[in-house]
Amino acid sequence: MIDLHCHLLPGIDDGARNVEQAVTLARLAVEDGISHAVLTPHIHIGRYDNSLLSIHRAWKKYQALLVKHHIPLQVGYAAEVHFCAQILDWVPEQKLPLLGYWEGEGVLLLELPHSHIPVGVEELVCWLLKHRIRPMIAHPERNRDVIRDFDKVLPLAELGCLFQVTAGSVAGQFGEPARLRAIQLLQNKLVTVLATDAHHELRRPPNLSEGRRAAETLIGESASWDLVQNNPLRIASCHFPLKVVHPATET
Numbered sequence: 001m002i003d004l005h006c007h008l009l010p011g012i013d014d015g016a017r018n019v020e021q022a023v024t025l026a027r028l029a030v031e032d033g034i035s036h037a038v039l040t041p042h043i044h045i046g047r048y049d050n051s052l053l054s055i056h057r058a059w060k061k062y063q064a065l066l067v068k069h070h071i072p073l074q075v076g077y078a079a080e081v082h083f084c085a086q087i088l089d090w091v092p093e094q095k096l097p098l099l100g101y102w103e104g105e106g107v108l109l110l111e112l113p114h115s116h117i118p119v120g121v122e123e124l125v126c127w128l129l130k131h132r133i134r135p136m137i138a139h140p141e142r143n144r145d146v147i148r149d150f151d152k153v154l155p156l157a158e159l160g161c162l163f164q165v166t167a168g169s170v171a172g173q174f175g176e177p178a179r180l181r182a183i184q185l186l187q188n189k190l191v192t193v194l195a196t197d198a199h200h201e202l203r204r205p206p207n208l209s210e211g212r213r214a215a216e217t218l219i220g221e222s223a224s225w226d227l228v229q230n231n232p233l234r235i236a237s238c239h240f241p242l243k244v245v246h247p248a249t250e251t
């Protein structure tokens, strides 16, 4: 499986606190069946002031760490970018780390505030699309506006946003309201990928398999694999130039 949203890089956001925890999280990801991950630390002005360059440097060190510890996890890097006006500057300056590409457009993992869908999001989405960047909205099922009213997500879908649902939400690990919204998103065919959003080995572990199995009961086996294997690979193949073998087809 391929995880497109996780916080495994040590010490640069609220994910892995140190090298030891970062190694533990990578081991757990591999044990769960994750072979490839795009590491997505927060870029959130004033809270996590990461940049393309700082994330690149952390990724290089992390790659070496995985080799040293013989952990067979292939990693690329991008970011989970919090909604802000500075995105309008970062695009022309080519400072936005991209998850990859979808139908020829760059894919940006965009984080909205958990509390609501802010005014201006639709305008930002239109502006990004005009600049050939497709926003992928991170965990809409956990947004409180969406939890109050599922229809709040529809304008973003109609504009062409992609949606990343957190695997743990489908499995019920973020509470019943988030699970119900995750199910609705799945049943409405609005989910592009499931991802772990892993932060911590106990509280938020890299667990993609349980969410996939829960999704399978709702949308069928083949569609569930699309969300953890085929769609993530379609987006992020630029990070992993070597062939990725589906476990079910491995000989």
Ligand SMILES: [Fe+2]
Pocket (backbone or CB within 6 Å): 005, 006, 007, 080, 138, 197
């Ligand atoms: Fe995240």
